[in-house]
Amino acid sequence: MPELYDTPASPATFRRRILSWYRRSGRDLPWRRTRDPYRVLVSEVMLQQTQVSRVLPAYRRFLRRFPTLRALSRAPLGEVLREWSGLGYNRRARDLHRIARANAFLPRTVAGLDALPGVGAYTASAVACFAFDEPTSFADTNIRRVLGRAILGRTATDREAVELDARLGSKRETARWHHALMDIGATICHAKRPRCEVCPIRAFCDYDGVEAQSQRKRAPFGASDRRVRGAIVRHLAMSTRGVKVSVLRRGINDPRVPRLVLVLAREGLVEVSSGSVRLPAR
Numbered sequence: 142m143p144e145l146y147d148t149p150a151s152p153a154t155f156r157r158r159i160l161s162w163y164r165r166s167g168r169d170l171p172w173r174r175t176r177d178p179y180r181v182l183v184s185e186v187m188l189q190q191t192q193v194s195r196v197l198p199a200y201r202r203f204l205r206r207f208p209t210l211r212a213l214s215r216a217p218l219g220e221v222l223r224e225w226s227g228l229g230y231n232r233r234a235r236d237l238h239r240i241a242r243a244n245a246f247l248p249r250t251v252a253g254l255d256a257l258p259g260v261g262a263y264t265a266s267a268v269a270c271f272a273f274d275e276p277t278s279f280a281d282t283n284i285r286r287v288l289g290r291a292i293l294g295r296t297a298t299d300r301e302a303v304e305l306d307a308r309l310g311s312k313r314e315t316a317r318w319h320h321a322l323m324d325i326g327a328t329i330c331h332a333k334r335p336r337c338e339v340c341p342i343r344a345f346c347d348y349d350g351v352e353a354q355s356q357r358k359r360a361p362f363g364a365s366d367r368r369v370r371g372a373i374v375r376h377l378a379m380s381t382r383g384v385k386v387s388v389l390r391r392g393i394n395d396p397r398v399p400r401l402v403l404v405l406a407r408e409g410l411v412e413v414s415s416g417s418v419r420l421p422a423r
Contacts, residue, residue, distance in 0.1 A: 152309050155291075155345060160314060162341035163321035168193075168328070171200060173320060178247040178272035179210045182240075185264045185271075186233050193327070199228050214241035219420030222410065226378040229371050231410055233259060249273050267319070276315045278307040283326025284319065290330060290348035369395050370405060374420070383417030 170193070172184030183203060187196045206224050207213040213221065218238050225234035236259025240247075247268070248254050254265035266279035280288070280302030288305040289297025297305060311318040329336045332352070337343050372393045377384060390398040402418055405411040411418050 155309060155342065156311050156318065158341045158345075159321045159325070160311065160317055163317055163324060166328075167320060167324050171197070172271075176272050178249075178268060180204060181272040182247060182260075182264075182268050183237065185267050186237055186259070187228060189233060189264070190230060191228055195228065199225075210241050210244065210247065213238060217422050218409070219422055222374060222420050223378045226375055229367070231371070231374050232408065235408070235410055236260075247272075249275075251275065251277055270319060271316050274316060276312045278303050278310060279319070280306055281323060283330070284322045286332065287322050287326045287330050291342055291346045294347040294349060295352060366397065366401060369393060369397050369401050373398065373401060373405060373418075374410065377411060377418060377420045380419070383414065383419040385417055386413075387416075389418060
């Protein structure tokens with residue numbers, strides 16, 4: 142892997158530029174004003190595959206309703222899903238609820254956090270870093286892009302980005318370092334049309350403006366099972382009673398509804414009884 146010493150900057154200068162930019166220009170986000178591990182975990186789970194602009198109102202609303210791990214544990218899953226409605230990927234809400242039901246306190250270590258339902262290596266490291274100031278290395282999409290382009294001339298893979306983060310990251314200001322990289326990626330080093338002219342590390346960056354395009358194509362969202370699953374949960378969130386599968390099918394107007402209701406039931410996201418479906422009451 143290329144060395145940063147091949148560029149005009151030392152690792153220390155590289156870090157200083159990034160941290161100095163963050164002090165001036167970093168985003169003021171509510172989950173950055175707390176070290177409460179529960180609130181940090183909620184933010185990290187919400188931010189999985191969801192834009193910050195959509196998470197901001199949902200985060201505030203969710204914490205008003207469930208301000209602590211204990212409050213979440215005492216709520217029925219159906220209520221949790223109703224508060225989550227609109228964010229998508231409802232399994233995230235179910236997993237948060239399972240975590241709350243099984244833990245009076247959240248683990249402090251990456252390994253302990255990684256063992257929780259729905260919490261992978263990235264989320265475990267992010268919570269350990271932002272809540273407990275653990276000097277751990279991790280990388281999201283923005284960090285992969287910023288470090289990869291700067292050192293490799295292209296977006297890094299997950300493994301490459303974590304290695305770069307371990308080599309270059311600040312051990313004393315680990316939370317600020319990762320927040321800074323995320324913000325540079327979100328506001329300057331865009332996937333398309335990066336604003337290189339205002340980037341704080343432009344003098345050290347090896348990116349030439351050309352990024353290899355992935356050949357993998359995703360299925361259109363409108364045609365995906367995920368859209369129908371989300372529609373089922375949204376319909377149920379608007380009702381306090383059970384809804385007939387036939388009514389759901391007509392309302393959503395998709396033949397996959399009966400099959401996906403059974404899938405959601407197996408996952409614990411809905412309850413089915415006598416041909417009616419509802420959100421879990423426990």
